[in-house]
Amino acid sequence: MQNVIEFISQPWPWYVAGPIISLIMFSLLLMGNSFGISANLRTMCSIIGAGKSCEFFDFNWKSQMWNLVFAGGLVIGGVIAHLYLSPGSEVALSEETIKELQAYGIENPGASLVPIELFSWESLFTLKGFVILVLGGFLIGFGTRYAGGCTSGHAISGLSDLQLPSLIAVIGFFIGGLFVTYLVLPYLLTL
Amino acid sequence: MKFLKYLLIGAIFGITLAKAEIISWFRIYEMFRFQSFHMYGVIGSAIVLGILFIQVIKRTKMKSIDGEPIVINPKQMSIPRYLYGGIIFGLGWALTGACPGPMFILLGNGFGVILVVILSALLGTYVYGRLRNKLPH
Numbered sequence: 001m002q003n004v005i006e007f008i009s010q011p012w013p014w015y016v017a018g019p020i021i022s023l024i025m026f027s028l029l030l031m032g033n034s035f036g037i038s039a040n041l042r043t044m045c046s047i048i049g050a051g052k053s054c055e056f057f058d059f060n061w062k063s064q065m066w067n068l069v070f071a072g073g074l075v076i077g078g079v080i081a082h083l084y085l086s087p088g089s090e091v092a093l094s095e096e097t098i099k100e101l102q103a104y105g106i107e108n109p110g111a112s113l114v115p116i117e118l119f120s121w122e123s124l125f126t127l128k129g130f131v132i133l134v135l136g137g138f139l140i141g142f143g144t145r146y147a148g149g150c151t152s153g154h155a156i157s158g159l160s161d162l163q164l165p166s167l168i169a170v171i172g173f174f175i176g177g178l179f180v181t182y183l184v185l186p187y188l189l190t191l
Numbered sequence: 192m193k194f195l196k197y198l199l200i201g202a203i204f205g206i207t208l209a210k211a212e213i214i215s216w217f218r219i220y221e222m223f224r225f226q227s228f229h230m231y232g233v234i235g236s237a238i239v240l241g242i243l244f245i246q247v248i249k250r251t252k253m254k255s256i257d258g259e260p261i262v263i264n265p266k267q268m269s270i271p272r273y274l275y276g277g278i279i280f281g282l283g284w285a286l287t288g289a290c291p292g293p294m295f296i297l298l299g300n301g302f303g304v305i306l307v308v309i310l311s312a313l314l315g316t317y318v319y320g321r322l323r324n325k326l327p328h
Contacts, residue, residue: 008210009210011210011211011212012207012210012211013211013232014211014228014229014230014231014232014233014236015232015236016207016211017207017208017210017211017213017233017237018232018233018234018235018236018237018239018240019236019237019240020203020204020207021204021207021233021237022236022237022238022240022241022244023240024200024203024204024207025237025241025244026241026244026248027200028200029244029245029248029255029261029263030253030255030256030261031196031197031255031256031257032255032256032257032259032261034263037290037291037292037295038290038291038316040291041291041312041313041315041316042316042320044313045313045316045317045320048313050317050320053321054317054320054321056319056320056321056323057317057320065194066194066197067197069194069197069198069201070197070198070200070201070204071201071295072198072201073197073198073199073200073201073202073203073204073205074201074202074204074205074208074292074295074296074299075205075295075296075298075299076198076201076202076205076299077201077202077203077204077205077206077207077208077209077296077299078205078206078209078214078295078296078297078298078299078300079299079300079301080202080205080206080299081205081206081209081210081296081299081300082209082299082300082301085206085209085210086209091212091215091217091218093217093218093221093226093227094221094226094227096224096226097217097220097221097224097226097227100224101217101220109217110217113209113212113214113215113216113217113297113300113302114215114216114217114288114297114302115216115217118216119216119302119304119305120304121303121304123304124304124307131286132286132287133287133304133307133308133311134307134308134311135283135286135311136282136283136286136287136308136311137283137287137294137307137308137309137310137311137312137314137315138283138311138312138314138315138318139279139280139282139283139286139315140280140283140284140287140289140290140291140294140308140311140312140315141283141311141312141313141314141315141316141317141318141319142279142280142283142315142316142318142319143276143277143278143279143280143281143282143283143315144276144280144290144291144312144316145276145315145316145319145320146272146275146276146279146280146319146326147272147273147275147276147277147279147280148266148272148273148276150280150290150291150292151234151284151290151291151292152290152291152292154273154277155234155238156234156237156238156241157241158266159238159241159242160237160238160241160242160244160245161245161263161265162242163265163266164268165266165267165268165269165272165273166266166273168270168273168274168277169273169274169276169277170277171274171277172273172274172275172276172277172278172279172280172281173277173278173280173281173284174223174281175274175277175278175281176277176278176279176280176281176282176283176284176285177219177223177281177282177284177285178223178281178285179278179281179282179285180223180281180282180285180286181220181223181224181285182223182224184285184286185220185285185286
C-alpha cells in the first residue's frame, strides 16, 4: 500500500490525466448528466437569491444538486492530493518558462503550484494582485456563462462531440489567453 | 446517498487535476507560451478518447444507468456568443491560471485567497445574467 501511495504521489503525466478526464466525462454521461463545471456558478447565484432580481437565475437549482456535489468533490480531491499525495509541490516547468518568469520578478517559478507572491491575501491589496484575482475571477464568471461553458463543457465535452460552437469557444479561449499572456502579463507582473 | 457517486467522481477529478498540475498557474502560463507539451497532451488525449466514447454511446444507442437514452444536446449555433464569451473567459483563465474546476481544487489545496477568485466569478456570472438581453448572442 505504501508503495502504491508513493507511486501515485509523483506528478502524473499527461497520458494518465487526459484519459482519466475523458472517463469522468463518460461516467457523468452514463449517469444521465453532462460534464460542465462553470454551470455551478449560475446555480450558486441562484441559491443565494439572484433569481429575485434576475430571471436568468430563476430556475429550479435543485436539479443541479448533483453538479454542486461534484464541485464539493473537487474541493475534497484537492485536500486529499494536498495532504496525502504531495511529498513536494514543485512543478517541473520548462527552462524557458522559469527564466522568463524570473525576469518578470517571480521568485521561484514552479516552487509551488501557484506563484505565492500573487496568491496571497497581501497581494490582493496590490494592483497586480487585484487584477489577477478579482478582475480575473470576474472575467471567468462572465465569460463562461456568456460562452455557455468553460474548459470542461466546451473544450472537453463539446469537442469530444465534434460541436462547432465549442470549437469557436475554444478558439476564443486561446485568443483571450494569448492576449493576456503575451501582451498583459509582461507588464502586469513587472509592476 | 444518490449523490455520493458524484462526490467520489469529483474527488477523483480533483486529485487528477492536482497531481497532473493542471491547477498550476505556471502550467497555464507555459501552455499559452507554447513552452511545454504537457497541457496539450492532457487536453488532446482527453478529447481523442472522448470522441471515441461519444461515438460508442451514439452508435450503440447506450442507455444511462437509469435506463434512459443518453442524449447529448447540440449547442445552438452562433458565432458572437461563443467567440466573445470565449475570449472573455480566456482573459480570465490566463490571468488567474485557473478555470472553474481548478478554482475549487485550489481551495482544497489550501490556497484560501482563491475564495476571492470564486466570489469574483460569481459576481461576473451575476453581471452576465443582468446584461444578457443586451449582449449579442
